[in-house]
Amino acid sequence: MRSVGDFVVERLSSWKVDTVFGYPGDGINGVFGALNRSAGLIEFIQARHEEMAAFMASAYAKFSGRLGVCIATSGPGASHLVTGLYDALLDHQPVLAIVGQQARNALGGHYQQELDLVSMLKDVAGAYVQQASSPAQVRHLIDRAIRIALARRTVTAVILPNDLQEESYEDPPRLHGTLHSGVGFAAPRMVPHDDDLARAADVLNAGKKIAILVGAGALGAAEEVVAAADRLSAGCAKALLGKAVLPDDLPWVTGSIGLLGTRPSYDMMMGCDTLLMIGSGFPYSEFLPAEGQVRGVQIDVDPAMLSLRYPMDVNLCGDAAETLRLLLPKLEQKPHGDWRKTIENNMREWWDVLADRAHQPAAPVNPQRVTWELSPRLPDDAIVTSDSGSCANWYARDLKMRAGMMASLSGGLASMGAAVPYAIAAKFVHSARPVIALVGDGAMQMNNMAELITVAKYWRSWQDPRWIVCVFNNEDLNQVTWEQRVLEGDPKFESSQKIPDVSYHRFAELIGLRGIFVDDPERMGPAWDEALASNVPVVLEVKTDPEVPPLPPHITMQQARNFSLALLKGDPNERRTFSGAVRQALASVLPSEK
16 A cells, blocks of 8 residues: 555655655654655654754755755654744745644544644744645645745645554545646746846946945855956955855955954945845844945845845845846946955954954963864865854854855854754765864753764764864853843853853763864864864864953944943953953954964
């Protein structure tokens, strides 16, 4: 008998799905039995937790450009998926969630693990979430869920009662009230009208000091962005999700923007007279020009994102690369004058500042030193993931991307706990590429530590075994600690912020991975060399100083006031906190010796 579960697996394969992340349970056993019977048609990757499986599906979509799929049982299995699904939703990634449900005859009877899954998933999978009720319905549910996820770059969900999964599958009859759906989707060529391109060119040609901001929507459009920047003699900042769009060795690339950004990015945005935003939903308006200060052009494939962050003069709905290729012939060549030279000079000085900051003394290791030493050692084809928290500051500022590298993190959701599942998913997309995850100790304790067991289970199947997670062990939920001080004017709240000291590298050794421990800054570079040469996945644990502040690119008077108030109220590490902040601030203004 060919069951509904068998059909689901076959249909997924017909849609070119070859990898599914998840965790089993009796509510989804019919599909798992079909996966087992399919003789490797689809590879199932067993995470340690459904939330991690959903993060993996989101990252799989990011690193492959294809549909990510996760699967879970009914009740808690389905509810555990939600955080990772929101990550995909907010970062515009196509992900399908397949979840089990209790038997149809039990629904509505307050049965064990019976949840109203349609209602629960309605927000995160609002584009399409349906519960199957008959075998003939399953075909169009799978087809529509996948097509909508791909077409709208969003999350969809299909709910399968467990008894239905075991029923015999038959195609829908040719009768009134039935649907006969098909497989396949090809993304359309999306470009603006010629008159809109001409209006955009008029705005950009009239500008004298042009700033560009790129995001994840510009990935794959590097050649076109470089050509536009050179034609306009512009500088270019990168939103976090767009970190890999352009290499940082281009002298006019100003790096990240925002709280985790660079001073040259901030200065460029405050000084420009024209803004070109490409494929970015960067949310923080205080780091963009003041409303009315500049004229603007935005390019985005999603019309809902246009003129959302800044009131643009011209909005171009289209693919970034295609639109730029059509726009370029209409742009006038600007001389590389004072504007571009100022941006390049600012960047040269900024890299010196970061070098000084990274080499400031700390107790014991300056966290900036971790990424500063990694940066020149990154293999050309490396994939880097970062967690949320203070480690994201050092990822954003100190890590120099080169052409061909890939990188990502939880952007719109900014969730803790995404870096390790992201790095695992990256290996199942690009098995031959080295992968490095940067993670705080808070995220490791929350949920990433268990996923090291997933690495231990699968790493021998990877073409290149180089997989490294670097743990910033500072016994502090560091980003929030500094937010308490600088944004709220409160001292560090020890009860909420201090976390236990755990030997992460020893845990790695316990489960068959390699562990490296660093508590001496001079050992940092050699430790990266050792990790990158390992033929076994590595946990590199670094004992970092929590009192090194993740300074924003621009410190307001209110932030300075709040920091002073926090110290006056009696911060538990008052002396070290003050001296660490002073050292970092002075590194920004004193001449460099590096």
